[in-house]
Amino acid sequence: MIEIMETTPEIARALFKGDQSAFWRELAENLISVGPPIKAARAWKRVWFDYKCAVKKKFRDNRTSLNATGGGPCRTKPLNELEERVFNLTNFKATVAGNSARFGISRPLLNNNNHDNNNNNSSNSNTIEYQNQSQSNQQQEEQHEQQEQLEQQEQLEQRNRRIAGQSTRTNRVNRKYRNTEAVMEQNKAMLDNFLANLQLVEVIQLDEGSGS
Numbered sequence: 001m002i003e004i005m006e007t008t009p010e011i012a013r014a015l016f017k018g019d020q021s022a023f024w025r026e027l028a029e030n031l032i033s034v035g036p037p038i039k040a041a042r043a044w045k046r047v048w049f050d051y052k053c054a055v056k057k058k059f060r061d062n063r064t065s066l067n068a069t070g071g072g073p074c075r076t077k078p079l080n081e082l083e084e085r086v087f088n089l090t091n092f093k094a095t096v097a098g099n100s101a102r103f104g105i106s107r108p109l110l111n112n113n114n115h116d117n118n119n120n121n122s123s124n125s126n127t128i129e130y131q132n133q134s135q136s137n138q139q140q141e142e143q144h145e146q147q148e149q150l151e152q153q154e155q156l157e158q159r160n161r162r163i164a165g166q167s168t169r170t171n172r173v174n175r176k177y178r179n180t181e182a183v184m185e186q187n188k189a190m191l192d193n194f195l196a197n198l199q200l201v202e203v204i205q206l207d208e209g210s211g212s
Contacts, residue, residue, distance in 0.1 A: 001031060002085050005048065012048075012089050020045075046152065055079070055086045 004027050010016040011023060024041035032038055039047070058077060065075040079087055 001027070001044070001048065002082055002089070004030065006085070006089055009089060013091060042155065049152070052086060052090055055083045055090070056092055058083065059087065059092055 005012040008016070008023065011020055021041070024045050028039065028041040028044050031044060058079065062076040
C-alpha cells in the first residue's frame with residue numbers, strides 16, 4: 001500500500017481536492033489481487049488515514065520524551081522502515097521546527113560561538129523562517145486530517161441513514177401487510193355473517209311454506 005501511495009504524494013498527504021474514488025478503487029483492486037485482507041476502497045482509505053495518525057503520534061511521543069526534563073531511561077521508540085517511509089512521504093518533518101533526528105525528534109539549533117555576528121543573524125533568520133513554514137505546514141496537515149475525519153463521519157452518517165431508511169420501508173411493508181390481513185379477516189367475517197343470515201331466511205321461508 002505504501003508503495004502505491006508513494007506514487008501519489010498529494011493524495012497521500014490529503015492535499016488533492018479532486019475526485020479520488022477511481023484511485024481508491026484501483027488501489028483496493030491491486031491490494032485484493034495480492035491477497036488478504038479483503039477490504040473495500042473506503043476501508044483501505046481508512047487504513048491509510050489510521051496508519052498516518054499512528055506514525056504521527058509515535059513521532060510526537062518521541063519528541064515529547066526527548067524534550068522531557070529529569071532523569072530516567074529514554075522512552076523513544078525508533079520508527080521502523082515502513083514508518084520511516086510514511087514519515088517522509090507525508091512530510092511530517094516539515095511540521096517540526098529545527099533539525100530532525102532519525103525518529104523525527106526536534107532539537108534546538110545551537111549557534112557556534114566561533115561564527116561572527118553576521119552568520120548568527122543569518123542562522124536565526126533562517127530558523128525563524130523555517131519555524132513559520134513548519135507551523136503553516138502543520139496547520140495545513142491538521143486541516144486536511146480534520147477534513148478527512150468529517151468526510152468519514154459524513155459517510156458513516158449516510159450509511160446509518162440508508163440503514164434507517166431500509167428499516168422504515170420494511171416497517172411500512174409490514175404494517176401494510178398486517179392492515180391487508182385485518183381487512184381480509186373483516187371481509188370474511190362479513191361474508192360468513194351474510195351467509196348465515198341467508199340460510200336463516202331460507203329456513204323461515206320453508207317453515208312458512210309448509211305451514212300454509
